[in-house]
Amino acid sequence: MIKFSGIASSVLLASAVSLASPVASAQSEPTYFTSGGVKALYYKPDSNPKPRVGVLVVHRTSNYLSALACTELSKRGYGVFCMNTRYENNELLVDWDRIALDVKVGVDYLRKQPGMEKVILFGHSGGGPTLSFYQAVAENGIAFCKDPRKIVPCSDDLSKLPKADGLILADAHPGVPVILLRSLNGSVIEETPKKFNPQLDPYNTANGYNPNGPSNYSADFQARYYAAQSARMNALIDSALKRAQEIKAGNGPYPDNDMFFIPHGGNPGAGPGGASQLHSLDLNISLRKTNAPQKLLKNDGSVSTQIVTSVSPVELGTMSSTMSFDRGTKQLTLRSFLSTQAVRSTNSLNGIDHCSSNNSTICAVKSISVPTLVMGMGGYLFIRDSEEEFEASKATDKDLVYIEGATHGFTPCGNCINANGASEYSNSVKNMFDYINTWTLNRYAKSSPPASANNNPRAEGGAGRLPF
Structure with a gap:
């Protein structure tokens, strides 16, 4: 093992409007932020300058300053902090646990915004293991990431990370090593x-x-x-x-x-x-495909419960x-x-x-208690992985849903199996983010989340890092 250097209905309605007004629009001029190696844009709806719920969006190395979630969530009334880590476009030099310190910058930023009450982590693709690792350490301390099974344990400077209030895994892969x-x-x-x-x-x-x-x-x-x-x-x-x-x-x-x-x-x-x-x-x-029948959010907005099979075509190249x-x-x-x-x-x-790796969504969710929403894209390849993330999740309030015909980037799949072009899945983006909005309102427009909603329908080097 190597160590590297209850509320009245009228109040609830008012809260819902403040969170996601139907007339809200994505911020036309997001605020630029930088700190150390972190670069970010903070999006707010123009019609709601002080959102109560903030969402952090990040990948491991990709540029997410203009990710689809930034505009789709901000126009639904959320403050959205879309950030890049110190390893933007630089897979070669990644030192995994340093990214958690970058995520901390984003969580701190959202917590300091006027009126902000809750912070949700939105992990798409490689953002899934990134943010689930962060939350697992924030909830459990560095004992989680110093487990003797880890090939590379974490550093001591990850102690006392501020916790988020919820986790969304959107076609999150099971971990870079997998x-x-x-x-x-x-x-x-x-x-x-x-x-x-x-x-x-x-x-x-x-x-x-x-x-x-x-x-x-x-x-x-x-x-x-x-x-x-x-x-x-x-x-x-x-x-x-x-x-x-x-x-x-x-x-x-x-x-x-x-x-x-x-x-x-x-x-x-x-x-x-x-x-x-x-x-x-x-x-x-x-x-x-899934092992068991799961929820499939169809293009017309209805939800069926069935074995979900990817409609992604084969990759001949x-x-x-x-x-x-x-x-x-x-x-x-x-x-x-x-x-x-x-x-x-x-x-x-x-x-x-x-759990031999700290870069593992499936290991991390076993130690995460906050409400968790897992979403799989029906037009890509993480079908069973999403189900396994849901199964492994420790959260008592958790949900799993698949978006029919959505690509890994959430957009309609135009060349999927048995599809008549992208028009067959034309509502994939709207359906997905509307579902997220409903899921969030059901938990964070109230004074506290429900006890269970499993079936809801709708900083530099740490001490002692060896040898690097």
């Missing part, structure tokens, strides 16, 4: 480009690959491939830990850090096409992209890999030790 694990080409031999075990090669037609349409991998191949992905990740972790120990002992090529490249590992900057995830190639992989350097090679450092991208497992499907 995405890498499932993106690794499990047939790679000795971490050598273009050196593959043909019996494990997902792009070998003998194994079920179809270059022109949906692939069809047998249960036996899937089991062997998932185990091979885990074996490869575990070997990468062991190699990185050994090199980090050599640096700590003064025997490394540099005194502080070193490069760490992963061929055929998928480059997040290149989009999903840079990854070798079986469920992006085979429509029958179990990750593409993964073979060419994963073979390249720019699109298929993870370009990291020892620090950014071990702190942000590494997780232990026995297989990449359901044998993941989520």
Whole structure:
């Protein structure tokens, strides 16, 4: 283990109007804010200059200053702090737990706004593990992130983070390490480009690959491939830990850090096409659907309870992209890999030790008590992941809903399976943010949240960081 440097109805109605007036409009000139490595825009509705509920929106490395949630939530009456971390567009240098200090800046900012009573964290995609990690530490202290299972424990300076009042996970992935694990080409031999075990090669037609349409991998191949992905990740972790120990002992090529490249590992900057995830190639992989009937918010605004299956099409470009350097090679450092991208497992499907990493939505929600809303996008690939986040959540007030035909970015999917273009899912954005608004009003327009709503229909380096 390495350590890196009750209220009357009239009052409720008034509160609801102040939160989300139907005539509210998104702020035309959001306020720019910067502090240290944090950059942000604070959006308020022009018609409601002192919102009672604030929402923090952030990713790990992406620019979220003009994310869709910024305008959609502010025009519904919320103050929205859309921020970028110190690692904006810089995956190479990420040191995972430093991001929590950036999130603290945003929470503090919202708490200081006139009239602000509640703060909600909105975690989209990589913002899911970012904000769930923050809230888990804020609720439980640094004991959570110093768990002996962690490959890289956190620093002492994460103590006493201010807690938020709610958590929204919007197509949040289960954690950066899980995405890498499932993106690794499990047939790679000795971490050598273009050196593959043909019996494990997902792009070998003998194994079920179809270059022109949906692939069809047998249960036996899937089991062997998932185990091979885990074996490869575990070997990468062991190699990185050994090199980090050599640096700590003064025997490394540099005194502080070193490069760490992963061929055929998928480059997040290149989009999903840079990854070798079986469920992006085979429509029958179990990750593409829920285990149990769940709520599906349909385009017409109705809600059905059913097994939800992704309508996302297969990704036919993964073979060419994963073979390249720019699109298929993870370009990291020892620090950014071990702190942000590494997780232990026995297989990449359901044998993941989520709590071996601090970058894990599924581990974090097990320790989060505030009301939690989990939303999955029906036109993308985090279907089972969203359900698992909901199942793992400790919150007694929690909800899970899927948005029919929504892409990972919430917009209507135009090329999804069995769809007649984007028009079939034209209300995905409106339906999603209206649902969020109703969920929020039901909890934060009142003096206290309900006891349970599981089925609601509608700072620099810390002490002792070694070796870096």
